[in-house]
Amino acid sequence: MIHKYLLAALLLTAAAPAALAQTTGSVGIGTATPNAKAALDVTATDKGVLVPRLTQAQRTAIAAPVPVGLLVYQTDGTPGFWYYEATAGWTSLSAGSSTGDNLGNHSATQTLNLNEQRLLGTVGTSLGDSTAQVELNASVGTQSTALITRSSFGARYSRVILSGYGKLPEGTSTANDYGIWATAYRGGGWAGFFSAGSTTTPLRWVGICQNPGYNGTGSAIRIVDGTQGAGKVLMSDGSGYGTWQPVPAPTTAGGNFNLGSYSLVGNGGSAGIAISNTGNVGIGAAGPTSTLQVAGSVAARIRTLSSGSVADNDYTVLVGGSIALPAPSAANTGRIHNLLTTGGGYVVTGVFRDASGAFGTYGLNNSAGARGIVVQSDGTNWWIISRQ
Incomplete structure (x- = not known):
């Protein structure tokens, strides 16, 4: 035991030139005048503290209670200095150069150059406040825009423009416009979305546009609000809010549609339907002088009928059997039917009339004057107006 005390005394004596204690209670290693504010002042020009x-x-195996402020250097896992904190427990002082440091709150005095790195957030973190909002805020003395631009590749890049009042962003012609522009540039043209306000009329507007220089399949607008559906139209209410609505049912006209001196024509056409102020209708003929004036050919229905009754929309009927004409009435007044035999002798039943009187049947055959007849209804009889 005496030898142990003697060895300790010798060690303290040998270390005396390197470690000096002052009356202030400070201990200096490598200095004769340790800082009075430091419990231990280590000074060196070619060595560090290990x-x-x-x-x-x-x-993690250090037994509890672990004193707050205990400092160690971890050699594996996440290497670096670790200290013990009262609430958080063991905390890494620095995660190393691969992930950067915890910047905390700073008042910047120069530009932060990220080089090829990015600002990232995870599910548990946010840029901004706890609602995970991102805020870019700048107060400037002159008219300006804030740009968020994707790195360009050749002549292709994307851009979000936050435009302050009085600054011209792409696509505007007045310095009074301001708002948000999200645009893409490719091949000499801009395409994108913009939402803006203005101090002049119109006070606000939203647009989706595409410059003809864009190399794509054409512009497209998609508006989804939960009411969209095939065949619907976008309809505004009295406040200007638009929703998708079914196409309104046709309404009855409240008056005449006056064409003036013009005609109804097809897309790209020059001739169409003309209606005079006296009610004459011209098809392909301007200024019709007859009730119906057709400048061209007329097509009418033709069919073979071997039994049954002539239909309302029949014009030429090729008779191949015993058939009947409908009863003359106010509904078919003025209607004309052309009845021709197909070669045999057939009987047509109807309320016929000619100059000789009325009769109920007419026989068609191959004889002259009986091969066919043209009849027209006056609402009471079918008048025979010609024979073949």
Whole structure:
């Protein structure tokens, strides 16, 4: 035991030139005048302080209670300095150069150059406040825009423009416009979305546009509000809010549609339907002088009928059997039917009349004057107006 005390005394004596204690209570290593504010002042020009080096398992195995402020250097896992904090427990002082540091709150005095790195957030973090909002805020003394631009590749890049009042963003012609522009540039043209306000009329507007220089399949607008559907139209209410609505049912005209001196024509056509102020209708003929004036050919229905009754929309009927004409009435007044035999002798039943009187049947055959007849209804009889 005496030898142990003697060895300790010799060690303290040998270390006396390197470690000096002052009356202030400060201990200096490598200095004769340790800083009075420091409990331990280590001074050197070619050496450092080497703290205990532990593995992660060794660090976490330190028995509780662990004193607050205990510092070690971890050699594996997330290497670096670790200190013990009262609330958080073991905390990494620095995660190393691969992930950067915890910047905390700073008042910047120069531009932060990220080089090829990015600002990232995860599910548990946010840029901005706890609602995960991102805020870019700048107060400037002159008219300006804030740009968020994707790195360009050749002549292709995307851009979000936050435009302050009085600054011209792409696509505007007045310095009074301001708002948000999201645009893409390719091959000499801009395409994108913009939402803006203005101090002049119109006070606000939203647009989706595409410059003809864009190399794509054409412009497209998609508006989804939960009421969209095939065949619907976008309809505004009295406040200007638009929703998708079914196409309104046709309404009855409240008056005449006056064409003036013009005609109804097809898309790209020059001749169409003309209606005079006396009610004459011209098809392909301007200024009709007859009730119906057709400048061209007329097509009418033709069919073979071997039994049954002539239909309302029949014009030429090729008779191949015994058939009947409908009863003359006000509904078919003025209607004309052309009845021709197909070669045999057939009987047509109807309320016929000619100059000789009325009769109920007419026989068609191959004889002259009986091969066919043209009849027209006056509402009471079918008048025979010609024979073949």
